[in-house]
Amino acid sequence: MEIDIEKFRRGNWYVKYFSCEKYAEKFYDFGRMQFCPLKYFIGLENKGRGDSEEGKITGAGMLYYKEPNETKYRKLTDYQSLRGNTQSLVYCISDLPKYTYIGDTFLIDPKIYDDFGENVNEVFAVFIDKEYFHKRLFDFCTERSVELAYGHVLYDNNEIVPSEVAKILGNQSHRHYFKKPIDYRHQYEFRYVVGNDTQDFIEKTQAQKTQNGYTIDIGCLHEYSFLSKIVR
Numbered sequence: 001m002e003i004d005i006e007k008f009r010r011g012n013w014y015v016k017y018f019s020c021e022k023y024a025e026k027f028y029d030f031g032r033m034q035f036c037p038l039k040y041f042i043g044l045e046n047k048g049r050g051d052s053e054e055g056k057i058t059g060a061g062m063l064y065y066k067e068p069n070e071t072k073y074r075k076l077t078d079y080q081s082l083r084g085n086t087q088s089l090v091y092c093i094s095d096l097p098k099y100t101y102i103g104d105t106f107l108i109d110p111k112i113y114d115d116f117g118e119n120v121n122e123v124f125a126v127f128i129d130k131e132y133f134h135k136r137l138f139d140f141c142t143e144r145s146v147e148l149a150y151g152h153v154l155y156d157n158n159e160i161v162p163s164e165v166a167k168i169l170g171n172q173s174h175r176h177y178f179k180k181p182i183d184y185r186h187q188y189e190f191r192y193v194v195g196n197d198t199q200d201f202i203e204k205t206q207a208q209k210t211q212n213g214y215t216i217d218i219g220c221l222h223e224y225s226f227l228s229k230i231v232r
Contacts, residue, residue, distance in 0.1 A: 011098035011106075013127045014190065019116040021229070024124035028227045029220055031136065035089035035194060035201075036213030038177070089194040089201060089214065090177065095130070095152065096188050109186035113232050121232040128225035137192065140218045144204040147195030151178050155185040 018024040026032040100107040113120045134150075141148055156179060177193050194201050198214070201207060207214035 008104065008127075009101050011096060011101040012130055013096070014130050014133055015094045015096055016126045016128070017094065017112060017116075018124045018126070019120065021124045024126055024227055028126050028222065028225060031218035031221050032215050033091055033137075033218065034210060034213050034215045035091045035192075035207070037087045037089055037198070039087065040212050041090070087198055088177065089198060091192040092187075092189050093133075093192075094188045095190040108230060110232065111186040115187070123230050124227065125230050126221070126225055126227050128221055132224040133221070136218050136221070140205075140216070145196075146201060146204055149177070149193045149195055150191065153178050153180050153184075153187075153189040153191055155180055155182045 016024075016027055018027070023032075096106060113123060116123060138148065140146075178191055180189070196204070202209075202214060205216045207216050
């Protein structure tokens with residue numbers, strides 16, 4: 001893809017970071033995406049990379065709620081049911097704000113390197129047009145009856161107020177997957193969460209098992225993306 005500098009400066013890109021060039025090439029050449037269960041991201045905490053609070057909701061007060069016209073609090077649910085299904089499959093990509101793009105380059109937080117481990121001084125990144133990627137992924141999933149919840153991650157230490165619990169238990173059951181502690185705000189994360197259970201997702205997409213999750217190929221992305229090595 002020939003890089004349009006003016007378009008680049010507008011920051012109309014998702015950025016997917018990789019520690020290994022061959023994985024970046026698989027994404028670039030085949031649209032290979034690895035969906036991982038939340039428990040995988042929790043496990044990264046043991047290596048200093050993950051978030052031990054993934055899928056959790058903090059604050060005991062949320063278990064009880066009182067409408068303005070009610071005189072007593074009523075119990076909505078128990079705490080364990082709000083910790084999130086750690087089997088739910090998630091795909092993460094970065095949506096860097098437009099102000100991070102300067103001239104023909106962009107600002108990268110040094111913590112991005114640290115996310116891949118100590119003494120990491122280079123990462124590989126695939127920049128892809130946001131609208132194009134979103135459509136390609138949803139076309140793929142719609143054809144296979146796979147449901148996706150999606151959105152930007154909100155960095156606010158995972159706190160959810162009691163009034164939001166009803167939404168979580170209702171038709172916005174994945175709401176709490178889009179909250180992370182502020183320590184991770186440098187990732188500018190955009191998430192796609194699979195609504196289907198894992199086995200159904202595998203059968204409908206023919207996803208391939210990997211060590212950490214499951215991969216799908218949504219097709220070559222060359223036309224609207226480019227691959228770059230970024231050095232600290």
